[in-house]
Amino acid sequence: MCGIVGYISKNGNPDSLKVGLEALRRLEYRGYDSAGFAGYDERTKKIVSQKAVGKIVKLEEKIKGSHEQFSVNPIILHTRWATTGTVTEANAHPHHDCRENIWLVHNGIIENYQYLKARLEKEGHKFYSETDTEVIAHLVEKFFEGNKRKNLEGAVVEAIKLLKGTYGLAVIARDDPEKIVVARLSSPLVIGVGENEFLVASDYNAIIAHTRKVVYLNDNEVAVITPDKFSILGTEEIKTDFLDWQLEDADKGKYPHFMIKEIMEEPETMENVIRGRLVMEEG
Ligand code: GLU
Secondary structure, X not given: OOEEEEEEEOOOOOOHHHHHHHHXXXXXXXXXXXXXXXXXEOOOOEEEEEXXXXXXXXXXXXHOOOHHHHOOOOEEEEEEOOOOOOOOOOOOOOEEOOOOOEEEEEEOOEOOHHHHHHHHHHOOOOOOOOOOHHHXXXXXXXXXXXXXXXXXXXXXXXXXXXXXXXXXXXXEEOOOOOOEEEEEEEOOOEEEEOOOEEEEEOOHHHOOOOOXXXXXXXXXXXXXEOOOOEEEOOOOOOOOEEOOOOHHHHOOOOOOOHHHHHHHOHHHHHHHHHOXXXXXXXX
């Protein structure tokens, strides 16, 4: 399963890339074939991105000596475990729209992506990858452009209505830059609530070094995270949980060693393996 990380801070932490990469590294144990990130650079008012096939260290080699160039806020990062499209740099996440305005990372499988892609191509959208994920970026673009207030969460809400399949999503936009919008359906997403900073990830392991205060997003929920606060659309009462184990135990959760953890997690693992590949209604 892919790894997702997002980070946004109040005063634009200059080490956002470092924080993001550290969090991403804590998801490495899940396995992956490529990695990438994208973040908003206030100085150029653009979103900058880098991707690499292979380990996170390959991505780090690519940006060696140019970390300053990536003083960004917010930032989204991803480790990919290819399901749709081969293992190439073009297929690595984050993916973007035609205008390089919308950027997103995705965990899951969009089953109707071929249908949506054909429709979007007819409307003039140009695709550069073989992934199902890129379709989501163009869909968000379509609704963002059609939306008078140019509001990212509004566009994400419209886009996900058309998706069939599974997703954990973290989305940013150059033209609505002070937020990360996250959404999920059958793919885990957790928001870490820190002091003047928020982290979002597909797994609490990525978050625990920063904060123990977490909010688990439920299926069909969309959350908007800004440097000051976060909200879950349509929800007044938000339930916060506290992770009460030590950082060094985080990978093992509540188990004394990895072997027993893996055995006990078999039901969840089976669910993850089947997810998006077994369509109950269609048999
Ligand atoms: N379907 C997406 C891709 O192939 C995400 C992969 C996954 O979640 O495993 O890039």
